[in-house]
Amino acid sequence: MRDLSTVVVVGAGAAGHAAAATLRREGYAGSVVVVHGEPGAPYNRTLVDKAILQGLLTLEQAALPAVADDVELVPARATALDASAAAVTLSDGRRIPCAALVVATGSAPRRHDLVRAGERRVVHVHTAADAVRLRGLLEDDGVTRATVLGAGFVGVEVADALAGAGLHVDLVARSTLPLVGALGESVARRVAGLLQGHVSMHLGRRVERVAPGRGGVTIALDDGTRLRSHLVVVAHGTMPATAWTGTDGGILVDDRLRAAGGPRVYAAGGAAVHETTFGVRFRIDHWDAAAAQGTHAARTVLHDLAGAPDPGPYVATTGFTLRMRGTTVAASGTVPPGAVALQQETDDPDAVLTSFHRPDGALVGAAGIRAARALLALRANIHRP
Numbered sequence: 557m558r559d560l561s562t563v564v565v566v567g568a569g570a571a572g573h574a575a576a577a578t579l580r581r582e583g584y585a586g587s588v589v590v591v592h593g594e595p596g597a598p599y600n601r602t603l604v605d606k607a608i609l610q611g612l613l614t615l616e617q618a619a620l621p622a623v624a625d626d627v628e629l630v631p632a633r634a635t636a637l638d639a640s641a642a643a644v645t646l647s648d649g650r651r652i653p654c655a656a657l658v659v660a661t662g663s664a665p666r667r668h669d670l671v672r673a674g675e676r677r678v679v680h681v682h683t684a685a686d687a688v689r690l691r692g693l694l695e696d697d698g699v700t701r702a703t704v705l706g707a708g709f710v711g712v713e714v715a716d717a718l719a720g721a722g723l724h725v726d727l728v729a730r731s732t733l734p735l736v737g738a739l740g741e742s743v744a745r746r747v748a749g750l751l752q753g754h755v756s757m758h759l760g761r762r763v764e765r766v767a768p769g770r771g772g773v774t775i776a777l778d779d780g781t782r783l784r785s786h787l788v789v790v791a792h793g794t795m796p797a798t799a800w801t802g803t804d805g806g807i808l809v810d811d812r813l814r815a816a817g818g819p820r821v822y823a824a825g826g827a828a829v830h831e832t833t834f835g836v837r838f839r840i841d842h843w844d845a846a847a848a849q850g851t852h853a854a855r856t857v858l859h860d861l862a863g864a865p866d867p868g869p870y871v872a873t874t875g876f877t878l879r880m881r882g883t884t885v886a887a888s889g890t891v892p893p894g895a896v897a898l899q900q901e902t903d904d905p906d907a908v909l910t911s912f913h914r915p916d917g918a919l920v921g922a923a924g925i926r927a928a929r930a931l932l933a934l935r936a937n938i939h940r941p
């Protein structure tokens with residue numbers, strides 16, 4: 557049993573690491589415990605498909621720095637949350653009651669049935685272990701063709717990486733443009749242009765069947781196309797990794813990142829579900845946004861437990877970049893469902909810049925290609941009245 561000044565942070569990725577570091581840096585005097593549910597040290601997940609898959613970094617090299625000597629890192633999985641008592645049960649059977657609990661367990665890939673059934677040639681790329689496993693498959697003799705299902709961030713980056721490694725890559729997606737949900741149509745069209753000729757794209761297509769057989773996997777598309785490949789990467793997006801809390805729909809939070817369901821429970825990063833003033837619910841699953849939420853949640857904890865100043869509402873202004881075929885794609889803020897996209901003028905005729913607005917006109921996000929400076933200027937106005 558812990559004393560009730562303990563703050564438990566479940567998850568040691570972007571949000572969990574930032575939450576624990578903020579608690580210590582900003583003077584929390586009680587115990588801080590971080591629960592990490594994967595083998596090995598906590599690591600930077602963005603490096604999974606940019607460095608670990610390619611063998612550029614080992615897991616040790618992709619590890620996050622230790623938060624502080626006096627933060628306890630517990631290698632276990634959280635298996636249950638008692639929200640009314642702010643207590644967590646771990647896979648080793650322990651139950652830790654605490655003064656406050658931050659849910660920072662991130663996301664999990666939408667599982668494909670064949671992955672669940674243990675088919676080794678059908679994989680996800682989410683964890684460091686996934687990247688190591690896929691790397692092992694690439695080293696098998698005669699592996700020259702891969703199919704990637706899904707053209708979101710992970711699908712596009714993995715397709716680009718596998719094609720860069722010399723494989724023939726088929727990229728299949730229901731959407732008619734890669735990354736269109738996150739970047740808007742104009743930027744997504746340019747991303748498609750960057751991938752053209754590098755990977756073979758089957759956009760606007762539905763997968764009817766994935767059939768593993770001798771030496772490969774056959775994928776049947778709704779237009780009658782049959783794709784044969786040696787391995788398949790399924791990148792059909794993610795779900796909040798919150799099944800252990802009793803819901804796999806994520807933790808609904810208020811604007812201070814307090815969980816709706818428990819008085820001393822908070823959530824940050826991929827596990828947190830935000831709600832706009834128009835009632836639209838969404839998650840923001842990027843590294844910097846998750847870290848900013850971890851920091852914000854910790855400041856709310858400090859306010860609630862120790863009388864620190866109210867951090868005010870969390871506002872998503874952080875961004876992310878994607879480097880593809882020598883071109884940087886960048887975005888800031890969010891694109892909540894229903895956001896209105898507007899094309900912005902830029903000085904450079906090669907640049908594309910799109911801003912995203914709420915129904916009342918407020919700027920909530922922006923995305924661009926070759927438009928870094930203009931994007932930064934827009935970023936300063938995100939969520940300004």
Ligand SMILES: Cc1cc2nc3c(=O)[nH]c(=O)nc-3n(C[C@H](O)[C@H](O)[C@H](O)COP(=O)(O)OP(=O)(O)OC[C@H]3O[C@@H](n4cnc5c(N)ncnc54)[C@H](O)[C@@H]3O)c2cc1C
Binds near residue numbers: 591875878
């Ligand atoms: C392959 C890949 C590439 C990406 N590239 C980029 C990029 O370039 N830029 C970008 O901005 N974002 C990128 N992202 C997204 C980014 O990694 C996430 O948005 C970010 O990691 C979310 O932070 P988080 O703290 O919410 O979750 P995570 O960083 O995923 O951390 C979750 C933590 O919770 C732990 N955990 C999960 N379940 C349990 C449990 N039951 N018990 C205990 N611990 C548990 C995990 O082990 C981990 O420590 C990428 C994601 C992937 C999968």
